[in-house]
Amino acid sequence: MTDATAGQPETQSTATVVPEKMAWDSRARRMVTIYVPLACFVIILLFPFYWMTITSFKPNAELYDYKRYNPFLIDSPTLDHIYKLLFETAYPRWLMTTMLVAVCATFLSLLSSVLAAYAIQRLRFKGSQYVGLGIYLAYLVPPSILFIPLATTVYQLGLFDTPFALILTYPTFLVPFCTWLLIGYFKSIPYELEECALIDGATRLQILRRITLPLAVPGLISAGIFSFTLSWNEFIYSLAFIQSGEKKTVPVAILTELVSGDVYQWGALMAGSLLGSLPVAIFYSFFVDYYVSSLTGAVKE
Amino acid sequence: MTAATLTDWTRTRPQPTWLGRLFDNKAFLVFLCLLPAVGLLTVFLTYPLGLGIWLAFTDTKIGRTGQWVGWENFEYLLEDPLFWKAVFYSVFYTAVATFGKFALGLWLALLLNNHLPMKSLLRAIILLPWIVPTVLSAIAFWWIYDPQFSILSYLAVDVLGIRDTYFDFLGSTWPARWSLIAANIWRGIPFVAISLLAGLQTISPSLYEAALLDGSSAWQRFRYITFPLLLPILAIVMTFSIIFTFTDFQLVYAITRGGPVNSTHLMATLAFQRGIAGGELGEGAAIAVAMIPFLVFATLFSYFALARRKWQQGEAND
Secondary structure: OOHHHOOOOOOHHHHOOOOOOOOOOOHHHHHHHHHHHHHHHHHHHHHHHHHHHHHHOOOHHHHOOOOOOOOOOOOOOOOHHHHHHHHHOOHHHHHHHHHHHHHHHHHHHHHHHHHHHHHHHHHOOOOHHHHHHHHHHHHOOOHHHHHHHHHHHHHHOOOOOOHHHHHHHOHHHHHHHHHHHHHHHHHOOOHHHHHHHHHOOOOHHHHHHHHHHHHOHHHHHHHHHHHHHHHHHOOHHHHHHOOOHHHOOHHHHHHHHHOOOOOOOHHHHHHHHHHHHHHHHHHHHHOHHHHHHHHHHHHHO | OOHHHHHHHOOOOOOOOHHHHHHHOHHHHHHHHHHHHHHHHHHHHHHHHHHHHHHOOEOOEOOEOOOEOOOHHHHHHHOOHHHHHHHHHHHHHHHHHHHHHHHHHHHHHHHHOOOOOOHHHHHHHHOHHHHOOHHHHHHHHHHHOOOOOOHHHHHHHHHOOOOOOOOOOOOOHHHHHHHHHHHHHHHHHHHHHHHHHHHHOOOOHHHHHHHHHOOOOHHHHHHHHHHHHHHHHHHHHHHHHHHHHHOOOHHHHHHOOOOOOOOOOOHHHHHHHHHHHOOOHHHHHHHHHHHHHHHHHHHHHHHHHHHHHHHHHOOOOO
């Protein structure tokens, strides 16, 4: 299988250009068939973000008057919406809760996935294939069919309306993915290295800590980023398991706490969405390559 | 051969403690390593899955344990026009959105597979809609679809002059349905495009060179080289996409909450409305359980696509 794909740097991209430098391939044609559609795609994909950003900095007078002001530009930018969000709502708390939940869920998932992947791929016990398959199948169970019984489970365990309800349930969709990703990584590490260490008298846990894990760091980073963004974006569990307003996570809180009455405060809503998207976007921008390789690596596995 | 036998043989080395010996016992180690993952998945995934199926056959409400009622919930749902509406829209939503995502995503992947300046930056930008929390981009779409201040209406009516009246995106049945599908396609394109791009990059360029020498047209190269070689990865990505589109919840809940007049309910949002918001846990669970046959179908699709792929590559099961 294509197990080396996940960690491999993008050296292929230049080598696999489709040969198209034929006589018919003029500059103009390339322009029309490639650059124009590509520009349209980028504009459409980015427009909602542009619109979100511009709305959060517009004063209300401009926001609802397209005749007098050009809607695509800001005439007199204001921080009113952001100020209102940060100081008149519980937004900072929601951000903290989301961060806490995302970090804890990521840590928990990584820990259990590393151990599980190591056991399945390296300890090679009888039936390890079936455990691997079972974990893969768990990935195919979507949260939408689980949230009702999970709500009762969470309630029975006394976790309802606490951050632990989220920290413990998010791994259900993170662990399968991370385990699958890390199995692929461990596969690409030569087994001989471990055999050498075994002969030198290292224990299994020493091998995992000193040899396998350092070599699997790119995989760990990929899995970590993926888990973090997924837990930051999670919605349905958080909506179903958290009741009190100040304990909600950002996506849920914006939708349920900021939308009040019939008149929507679009400025504040957009500012909230922008601020809620920024941390994950910034985090992502530092590790784009890892993210892409985990996404494509997992699909190719 | 284990390390324990080795330590007996080399006397100079200090004897490992009983704890060290325990950690070198393979069975114990396997158990210990699998415990967190399997424990978490059992308690919070397998058990609730079973519990959900059991709940579907009871009349449990929030705050009251239910009685076994057999197929009553399902019989009730079969006669409920709202349920059938949700089933219809779930299937329609999945079919149209998947088709749109894959048509546009494949196109974008083919565009990105060309030699472009700043390719990695471009790829990073394109993935943004996929990274940002769905609900937050859904709120942006909600604002774009506003009946009075929609920027799209402004463009169509006041700038381009192709319409006389503003769009009523979310006010009536079919426009609302199409608007949600458009938002779903927008969010899904990046994932499809980047995954398929990875697949495209594994196709050997020599195949295209050979085809070019044989005088093939661009369409023929796509039809007989790109498409068949992309098919295995396409099948897997499509399975995931179908599963997660069919069980979609966030977009619909954020933009329309099932309205206008319950016309845009997906099965997941209906299950939430009945189960959590309405308190009828049993009935909500029955709707969720009704989604399972569709998901099993999609999973089998994935399984056979995978098997076919291994067969194509002539590779042993590893």
